[in-house]
Amino acid sequence: MNAAFLDSLPEVRSDLGPALAAGERVVFAARPACFGTETDAFLGGHTSKFYLTNRRLIANNTVGLWTVELATDIASCAIVENGIPFLKSTVVRVDLNKEVVYGDGQGVLRGFRFYLAKRDGDRFAALMGSALR
Structure with a gap:
């Protein structure tokens, strides 16, 4: 993991304050349409929030926090487009x-699927691509 890259990114505002460790800060935040497991078992809906910190990936489904460590827990990240032209959804796997x-x-x-707006999905995938090098 390229921790120096993540540490160099500017902080974005979030409501995670007490959930963050010392030295940890949010570098990306988005509201997914929904998110689920690698088999699309539902974990959170449109009221969920999704965060990338300089150390972890965090999803808040308003009931609890789903959190994984970037350095040790994530194997890969990719954008997958589902659907037919003009009705495609962007999924970050x-x-x-x-x-x-x-x-x-x-x-x-064994993984997550985050249904994000295309712009957010592209930005997140680019950040993860640089972080996982």
């Missing part, structure tokens, strides 16, 4: 290095 058990054993995920 984040694959994890290990399985994550959630909901007191209710489910297991």
Whole structure:
């Protein structure tokens, strides 16, 4: 992971204050239409918020925080376009290095899918591409 790149990015405003560790700051924030597991099992809807800090990826579904460490937990990140022309949705796929058990054993995920506006998806994928080099 290219931590120096993420540390060089300007901070963006967020409501994560107490959830951030010392020296951690938000460098990207967006509101996804929804997000889910790698198989599209629903995790959060349009009221969710999505953040990239200089250390973690955080998704807030208004019930709890989904968080993974950039340096150790993320295997890859890519944009996937679904649908037919003129009705395509931009999905950012984040694959994890290990399985994550959630909901007191209710489910297991190996990655996330974030349904973002095209502009936000492109920006996030570019940031992750530079960070994961």
